Amino acid sequence: MNLQSLVKYNQDLKILLVALGYFLFARIGYFFVFEELYFLPTWPPSGLALAFIVILGRRVWPGITIGALLANILAYWNTSDIAPNSIILLSALIAAVHTLEALLGNFLLKKWIGKSQHFAKTTHVFRFLFIALIISVVSALIGTSILYLQGMFGVSEYLQRFISWWVGNLVGILLFTPFILSFREELTWKISKANIIELTFLIIAVSTITFILNNENLRTPLEQAIPFLVLPFLLWLAFRFHLGVAMAGTILVALLAVYLTTHDIGPFVLEDSSNAMLLLQIFIGVISVSTIVLYATEKERTNTQKALEQLNGSLEEKVKIRTEELEMENANRKSTEKALQASNIELRKINSELDNFVYRVSHDLRAPIASMLGLLNLAKKDTNEEMKNLYLTKVEESAKLQDNFITEILDQSRNARLEVKKEIIKFDKIINDTFEQLKYANPDDLVKKNLSIKADKPFISDEWRLKVIMNNLISNAIRYRNGREPIIDINVKIENEQAFITIQDNGRGIGAEHIKKVYDMFYRATDENAGSGLGLYIVKETIAKLKGDIQIESQVGKGTLVTLKLPSLQ
Known part of the structure; x- marks a missing residue:
């Protein structure tokens, strides 16, 4: 069997199911007929037909026609004053009216409510009622007119027949359509303590009513009050249970009321059967509408509450996320503020150093020039050769002083400007080259050097910056001697990716009051053999570039110990 045949087969089964259901519901309706009038207080197939065509689709309409045709033929077949062919024609026309009623109802439901849950909102319920x-008015108008034209009754009965058909179909739709459509929703049942308590009260109430009905003195007023007594029961079903359960209770009450009324029992029994049936129909219609509206109200309230809970949870989550974001933003802001404060401090320091630097540089650059110009003027005026040679020697010393000063400025500029270069360091070569350079700069100095280097692996750093450091520290050890031959002990030890360097001399030393200031730009601890005051400042800044550390220990008259700790730049 191919797909097309399977679809057609399933469609035929649906049509057959609808026809069978319509016929059975019609027989149930005829079971509750008012025999004196042969009127039906409710027409259940109308509700079933509308529900089935909504659920299964409008293509099942032949099932409604077939079921209605069979039900009406069976109902009119025993009518002696109607010919068989007229019965078939009449039944066919009425079946077409019932089919039209269901198709029109399906069309209006889709147009005004849509395919969503038809009873989830009170607005949907009122649209369904409308x-x-x-559709019941349209069906009653056409159907009653057909019966009238077929001579089934006279003009005087037209209105009564129309109202009976209209209200009967309307009540059938109100009772059975919501009941059947309700099972499209998920049916859940949870037994709770509250349900048990409520069920207990219901049993007590039913037992009390049964007891009173068996009492002859109280039976009559209780029978008249039954319509009011069932309302709390229906309210309880509508508020606490699924719509299918609530409508099942309503249908049970309606069928019981019809059965009792047709057997002359209950508050709806009147002398005029037509009035009794109309009163009964009004009662059934009212309890049906009340049950549906109350259920929809409770459903809408529950859905709104759930939506509010979800919205509240969503808002709480959004507030939590936003709070975390604000905390992060606050932390970032504080971090930025700290960085800005540090930058401001560094900027003020740089500005201060720059002002001081400009002033001292201009002063220290001009001083040797002024000295050389003065010595040259003296040399021009003095005819003594020995004095001229002395003047020239002094000029040379001033030129060397200025050259050293310019070299230090260039070293500082390069240290601040150039990136750190990583290369393998040979400490023995750097230190020996430094002593050799200083030897030619000061050929009369006799310096004793003691060098010890211990390395377990190669050391990576910036060779040029290490030369600047060694040149300044060693030149200071030579320059500030203590009236005796300079002795400089240098120890280099490399372990755990770090270099530990000590440089110890036997010079004049530094006073304790100057130790903390010797790293300041242009600071001079003594005026004797005074340099520019940039040496240790350059050393400190260069070591900082290499992410190292420097410590100075000194005693006046005994010498100075400089300790360096530098990391290997892997």
């Missing part, structure tokens, strides 16, 4: 009213 649709039921329209």
Whole structure:
């Protein structure tokens, strides 16, 4: 069997199911007929037909026609004053009216409510009631007119027949359409303590009513009050249970009321059967509408509450996320503020150093020039050769002083400007080259050097910056001697990716009051053999570039110990 045949087969089964259901519901309706009038207080197939065509689709309409045709033929077949062919024609026309009623109802439901849950909102319920009213009026008007034209009754009975058909169909739609459509929703049942308590009260109430009905003195007023007594029961079903359960209770109450009334029992029994049936129909219609509206109200309230809970949870989550974001933003802001404060401090320091630097540089650059110009003027005026040679020697010393000063400025500029270069360091070569350079700069100095280097692996750093450091520290050890031959002990030890360097001399030393200031730009601890005051400042800044550390220990008259700790730049 191919797909097309399978679809057609399933469609035929649906049509057959609808026809069978319509016929059975019609027989149930005829079971509750008012025999004196042969009127039906409710027409259940109308509700079933509308529900089935909504659920299964409008293509099942032949099932409604077939079921209605069979039900009406069976109902009219025993009518002696109607010919068989007229019965078939009449039944076919009425079946077409019932089919039209269901198709029109399906069309209006889709147009005004849509395919969503039809009873989830009170607005949907009232639209459904309006649709039921329209289609039942259309069906009653056409059907009653057909019966009238077929001579089934006279003009005087037209209105009564119309109202009976209209209200009967309307009540059938109100009772059975919501009941059947309700099972499209998920049916859940949870037994709770509250349900048990409520069920207990219901049993007590039913037992009390049964006891009173068996009492002859109280039976009559209780029978008249039954319509009011069932209302709390229906309210309880509508508020606490699924719509299918609530409508099942309503249908049970309606069928019981019809059965009792047809057997002359209950508050709806009147002398005029037509009035009794109309009163009964009004009662059934009212309890049906009340049950549906109350259920929809409770459903809408529950859905709104769930939506509010979800919205509240969503808002709480959004507030939590936003709070975390604000905390992060606050932390970032504080971090930025700290960085800005540090930058401001560094900027003020740089500005201060720059001002001081400009002033001292201009002063220290001009001083040797002024000295050389003065010595040259003296040399021009003095005819003594020995004095001229002395003047020239002094000029040379001033030129060397200025050259050293310019070299230090260039070293500082390069240290601040150039990136750190990583290369393998040979400490023995750097230190020996430094002593050799200083030897030619000061050929009369006799310096004793003691060098010890211990390395377990190669050391990576910036060779040029290490030369600047060694040149300044060693030149200071030579320059500030203590009236005796300079002795300089240098120890280099490399372990755990770090270099530990000590440089110890036997010079004049530094006073304790100057130790903390010797790293300041242009600071001079003594005026004797005074340099520019940039040496240790350059050393400190260069070591900082290499992420190292420097410590100075000194005693006046005994010498100075400089300790360096430098990391290997891997």
